[in-house]
Amino acid sequence: MAEHPAYPVGLRLAGRRVVVLGGGQVAQRRLPALVAAGADVLLVSPSATPSVEAMADAGEITWERRRYADGDLADTWYALVATSDHAANEAASAEAERSRVWCVRSDDADAATAWTPATGRSEGVTVAVLTAEAKDRDPRRTAAIRDALVEGLRDGSLVAPQHRTRHPGVALVGGGPGDPDLITVRGRRLLAEADVVIADRLGPRDLLDELPPHVEVIDAAKIPYGRFMAQEAINNALIEHAAQGKAVVRLKGGDPYVYGRGMEEVQALADAGIACTVVPGISSSISVPGAAGIPVTHRGVAHEFTVVSGHVAPDDERSLVDWQALARLRGTLVILMGVDKIGRIAEALIAHGKSADTPLALVQEGTTAAQRRVDATLGTVAEAVRTHGVKPPAVIVIGPVAAMNPTTPDRT
Numbered sequence: 456m457a458e459h460p461a462y463p464v465g466l467r468l469a470g471r472r473v474v475v476l477g478g479g480q481v482a483q484r485r486l487p488a489l490v491a492a493g494a495d496v497l498l499v500s501p502s503a504t505p506s507v508e509a510m511a512d513a514g515e516i517t518w519e520r521r522r523y524a525d526g527d528l529a530d531t532w533y534a535l536v537a538t539s540d541h542a543a544n545e546a547a548s549a550e551a552e553r554s555r556v557w558c559v560r561s562d563d564a565d566a567a568t569a570w571t572p573a574t575g576r577s578e579g580v581t582v583a584v585l586t587a588e589a590k591d592r593d594p595r596r597t598a599a600i601r602d603a604l605v606e607g608l609r610d611g612s613l614v615a616p617q618h619r620t621r622h623p624g625v626a627l628v629g630g631g632p633g634d635p636d637l638i639t640v641r642g643r644r645l646l647a648e649a650d651v652v653i654a655d656r657l658g659p660r661d662l663l664d665e666l667p668p669h670v671e672v673i674d675a676a677k678i679p680y681g682r683f684m685a686q687e688a689i690n691n692a693l694i695e696h697a698a699q700g701k702a703v704v705r706l707k708g709g710d711p712y713v714y715g716r717g718m719e720e721v722q723a724l725a726d727a728g729i730a731c732t733v734v735p736g737i738s739s740s741i742s743v744p745g746a747a748g749i750p751v752t753h754r755g756v757a758h759e760f761t762v763v764s765g766h767v768a769p770d771d772e773r774s775l776v777d778w779q780a781l782a783r784l785r786g787t788l789v790i791l792m793g794v795d796k797i798g799r800i801a802e803a804l805i806a807h808g809k810s811a812d813t814p815l816a817l818v819q820e821g822t823t824a825a826q827r828r829v830d831a832t833l834g835t836v837a838e839a840v841r842t843h844g845v846k847p848p849a850v851i852v853i854g855p856v857a858a859m860n861p862t863t864p865d866r867t
């Protein structure tokens with residue numbers, strides 16, 4: 456048997472009897488996949504690990520608390536022999552051979568008639584890795600190959616577009632704050648499967664360089680908008696490409712629904728009858744302070760954080776923000792789009808009672824190679840922005856947590 460490569464196959468075990476002999480670590484590892492496959496699992500074993508026992512208690516498997524006996528494999532489709540008793544394993548495997556039951560042996564791969572591959576799943580695909588022959592058996596290597604394949608499919612570095620099940624339409628993908636590692640697994644995969652990508656200035660721009668040449672990349676800032684508003688022109692571009700049956704990714708910085716105008720695009724697509732999915736992203740409002748060593752909450756220091764847009768000044772009639780109420784909060788204020796107006800924001804907060812000594816930090820271009828942090832107070836921030844030439848994009852953190860500045864080395 457060992458001279459020939461194993462023949463790979465996918466067993467459809469739903470409702471079919473599978474016998475597992477031995478309730479130890481091997482059973483514990485294999486049982487979840489058998490249960491997930493819908494197998495009718497009979498475990499024969501005098502004892503079991505607590506997790507295996509829990510599966511029996513939950514009714515996911517049937518457990519007979521006894522040793523293997525000849526005849527246990529009657530009416531069985533598949534057997535996993537994994538007791539600590541070598542003689543029992545030999546006897547069960549002989550019965551499997553006689554009864555034509557495919558049999559996995561945990562103690563002797565050579566004697567087995569079936570091998571369990573290293574398996575993993577990613578979005579509807581099962582990856583199963585086997586070594587070709589018994590002499591090549593190397594579980595660590597097969598597991599490593601499996602991990603590389605699954606990881607590659609998940610993060611999109613292994614480009615395998617879904618030709619049969621591609622979904623034309625638009626995916627609004629939150630790309631995270633800028634570091635290409637901080638996009639979600641789903642976002643990265645959708646990006647790898649896209650025909651067209653319409654990208655914002657903020658977000659993981661580096662990922663655009665990795666896209667295959669056939670992908671059309673459109674800079675949202677450069678969409679000509681003539682008599683339309685810029686947002687309307689972007690909506691139209693999304694609709695136009697999706698209507699041609701293309702898979703379109705709208706790549707945004709941070710999260711699509713945090714000052715990302717995500718809902719406007721979702722509504723426009725819904726009105727046009729275009730399928731749309733929204734993939735959340737890591738918002739800069741939390742991650743950028745975090746990248747600079749500032750937690751937005753801290754036990755005993757800040758029990759709340761409030762994210763505020765600073766794109767209009769407090770005395771501007773278009774402002775929807777209650778700065779007076781914010782000045783009363785003891786926790787953390789996180790201000791986005793506030794660099795230009797921070798002087799007037801600080802004045803308003805002080806005028807409404809916040810101390811001019813309240814710690815404040817500005818984090819510019821967080822999570823990118825150009826990240827920098829400038830520390831100040833509410834009273835000194837306007838001057839600090841000028842002196843240090845702080846430019847957007849920056850997140851401004853106001854409150855006691857802004858005084859935190861750990862010196863632990865970063866291990867990334």
Ligand SMILES: C[S@@+](CC[C@H](N)C(=O)[O-])C[C@H]1O[C@@H](n2cnc3c(N)ncnc32)[C@H](O)[C@@H]1O
Pocket residue numbers: 632633657658707708709710711712713714715737738739740743790791792793818819820821822823847848849850
């Ligand atoms: C239009 S808002 C979009 C926010 C985004 N949807 C999010 O969830 O992070 C843009 C603002 O986010 C902040 N921002 C986004 N990425 C940033 C980064 N890498 N570093 C600092 N600030 C950032 C800045 O305040 C910038 O002006």
